[in-house]
Amino acid sequence: MMIRYVILAFLPFLAIFLQSTLFSFYSIRGTIPDLVLMFVVFFAIINGERPGTIYGFLCGLLEDLYMGRLIGLNALCKAIVGYSLGKMQGNVFKENMLVGVLGVLAGTIINSLVMLILVLLVSGFPVAGSDFLVKTLYQCLYNLLLSIPIYFWYFNSSHNGLLKA
Amino acid sequence: MFRLLRNKYFWAVILIVIISLSIMRMTAAPRQEATVAENIIHNLYSPFQKWTGNIRGNWGGISYIFSEKRSLIERIDTLEEKNKQLSLDNQMLREYQSEAERLKKILKFKEANIKKYTLLEARVIARSPNNWYKTIVINRGENHGVYYGMPVITPEGLVGKIMRVNNTTAEVNLLTDREMAVGVILQRTRETNGLVEGLGDGNLLRMGNIPYYSSAEVNDRVITSGLSTTYPKGIDVGIISKISREPNGLLLTAEVKPVVDFDRLEEVMVIIDYIPSTESDEVK
Numbered sequence: 013m014m015i016r017y018v019i020l021a022f023l024p025f026l027a028i029f030l031q032s033t034l035f036s037f038y039s040i041r042g043t044i045p046d047l048v049l050m051f052v053v054f055f056a057i058i059n060g061e062r063p064g065t066i067y068g069f070l071c072g073l074l075e076d077l078y079m080g081r082l083i084g085l086n087a088l089c090k091a092i093v094g095y096s097l098g099k100m101q102g103n104v105f106k107e108n109m110l111v112g113v114l115g116v117l118a119g120t121i122i123n124s125l126v127m128l129i130l131v132l133l134v135s136g137f138p139v140a141g142s143d144f145l146v147k148t149l150y151q152c153l154y155n156l157l158l159s160i161p162i163y164f165w166y167f168n169s170s171h172n173g174l175l176k177a
Numbered sequence: 178m179f180r181l182l183r184n185k186y187f188w189a190v191i192l193i194v195i196i197s198l199s200i201m202r203m204t205a206a207p208r209q210e211a212t213v214a215e216n217i218i219h220n221l222y223s224p225f226q227k228w229t230g231n232i233r234g235n236w237g238g239i240s241y242i243f244s245e246k247r248s249l250i251e252r253i254d255t256l257e258e259k260n261k262q263l264s265l266d267n268q269m270l271r272e273y274q275s276e277a278e279r280l281k282k283i284l285k286f287k288e289a290n291i292k293k294y295t296l297l298e299a300r301v302i303a304r305s306p307n308n309w310y311k312t313i314v315i316n317r318g319e320n321h322g323v324y325y326g327m328p329v330i331t332p333e334g335l336v337g338k339i340m341r342v343n344n345t346t347a348e349v350n351l352l353t354d355r356e357m358a359v360g361v362i363l364q365r366t367r368e369t370n371g372l373v374e375g376l377g378d379g380n381l382l383r384m385g386n387i388p389y390y391s392s393a394e395v396n397d398r399v400i401t402s403g404l405s406t407t408y409p410k411g412i413d414v415g416i417i418s419k420i421s422r423e424p425n426g427l428l429l430t431a432e433v434k435p436v437v438d439f440d441r442l443e444e445v446m447v448i449i450d451y452i453p454s455t456e457s458d459e460v461k
Contacts, residue, residue, distance in 0.1 A: 028306050029222060032314070033229045036304035042380075042440055043308055069193070077218050079310060080211055080341060080348075081356075083204040084197035086307075127309075134198065135205040143378050147308050 016175055023051045024071040028078055043150035045158050046120065048075055052090050053097050053119040053159075054166040057106060059177070061098030068094025082134065089126045093119045112163030113156055120155050124148040207356060209325050211341055222303075223346040227316055230302030294409065296330075296446040297321060302346065309377060311354040313337075313442060318345040326407055328448045334413030334436040335359065335401060336445050347447075351375070351439050352382060352414070360405040361414055364398040373399060373414055373433055380439055382415055387429040393420060399433055409451050 027047035035044040048071050056064025072090035076083040097115050104111045128144065169175040181187050211219070299315035317323050319342050329336040329349045337357060341348040350357055355377040361384065362370060368391060371384045387393055397417045403410025415433040423430055 025221075029225055031306035032222070032303040033226060036306065037233070039440075044306070046307065074218070075306065077212075077215050078222070078306065079312075080208075080215050081204060081310060082201045084201040088194065088197050088201075130198075130201070134201045151308060 016177065019174055020055070020067070024048050024074050027051060028075060040150055040154055043147050043154060045154040046123070046151060047158070048072070049090065049093065049119055049123055050116055050155060050159055050162055051166075052094050053115045054112060054163060056094040056098040057100055057104070057111065057115050058167070058170050059098070060101040061095050064094035064098030065091050066094075068092070082131065085127060085130055085134075088130060089123050092126050093123050096122055106167060109160065109163060112167065113159050116155050116159040116163075117152055120148070120152045124151070207340065216343065219341070219343045219346070223343055226303040226314060226346065230300055230316055294448045295450045297323065297449050299445050299447055301442050301445060311351040311375065311377065311439065312340070313349050313351060313445075314346050315349055315445060315447070316346060317447060318343050318347050320344055322449050323347045323447055328408045328412075328451060329445050330412055330448065331437055331442070331445050334415070335408065336437055336439075336442065338407050339447065349445070352435060352437075353378060353380065353439055359408060359414060360402040361399045362402045363393055364400045366392055366397070368392070370402055370404060380435060382433040382435055384417070384431040384433050385428070387431060389422070389427055389429060391429060393417060393429065393431060395420060409448065
């Protein structure tokens with residue numbers, strides 16, 4: 013039981029580490045995947061909306077503190093992603109790989125949109141320029157690709173493995 | 178509706194959202210001091226990032242040995258050719274330099290050359306973990322004499338400036354980041370005190386504030402003007418790739434292609450003893 017919490021806390025740490033080192037040196041057209049978002053989506057799909065919201069908020073906060081700019085931005089974005097994807101729990105067959113993949117797709121789009129709106133609201137200028145859509149598209153693709161093996165592991169782990177509640 | 182107002186979770190969520198938005202607002206502008214929480218997280222990451230930086234460095238060396246011999250020989254040939262050309266150029270430039278120095282002495286100009294600054298070499302160990310911010314992490318920090326606001330360059334040109342410092346690592350904002358702006362002039366005509374801004378975009382900068390009568394042309398080289406308090410004068414920034422008129426018709430904007438390839442930065446140099454000219458005047 014204890015080990016589950018340790019791993020849940022460790023995953024976003026690992027994700028940020030990989031994003032800042034491995035993936036940023038091997039990016040697709042300067043676009044890197046969002047592993048933190050992926051873990052939030054999977055957690056929300058499996059555990060429901062309230063745990064999903066809280067987990068999303070905490071993961072986003074960690075990311076924000078690491079980056080040190082507009083602290084709270086990712087926390088709110090990922091909380092909203094966690095909430096909306098958590099709504100799916102109980103209505104979908106989680107065993108289906110497609111649920112994880114489409115969840116990540118929806119999560120990436122929601123995350124980007126909410127981020128765009130929040131940044132415009134707070135600082136008055138868009139977070140990225142004209143290439144916002146292109147970047148979001150590339151990120152969707154990259155995320156989709158990675159979500160297949162990661163959801164496979166995450167789902168199995170939360171039913172029979174280390175992440176079992 | 179009224180039932181929602183009596184729900185304590187509803188109020189908790191509203192409170193958290195308001196707190197988050199106000200913290201976002203507070204941390205929107207660049208800050209010199211990082212909070213304790215940020216420092217703890219950065220210090221947690223820095224040993225791992227340094228470690229992977231080393232592995233990457235070593236792996237680069239190993240794969241180099243295995244790469245083809247013939248391509249290496251070809252490369253040596255082209256480099257030798259280039260070397261000859263450069264040493265010829267150098268002779269010419271030395272002559273110009275001595276001439277310039279003589280003239281400067283006559284005119285009592287102050288020496289403003291990049292040569293006189295102390296450079297600290299650093300290796301890039303990590304990059305921004307998201308797509309919207311353009312930053313790198315280098316393996317030099319406060320222990321090596323790196324502080325907030327120091328300019329970062331490569332032999333090709335300007336990279337950015339130090340935004341956050343830990344004990345052994347520092348975060349550099351790249352020129353392409355949206356928060357960055359540099360005062361520049363055109364090298365050929367010495368005119369236009371323009372401003373080059375990052376677009377948050379991979380490898381493109383925008384130069385604004387060019388008056389409509391400017392003689393700026395495509396392929397003009399853009400260098401730092403020395404008017405901003407952060408960067409010394411005369412560092413290469415980029416080359417103009419496109420000029421267009423702004424809707425109001427009074428100003429031009431230019432797209433600038435940076436001379437540094439920001440996607441492939443591996444080693445950079447920090448200028449650790451630059452004092453902005455206005456301050457150094459007062460000191461003297």
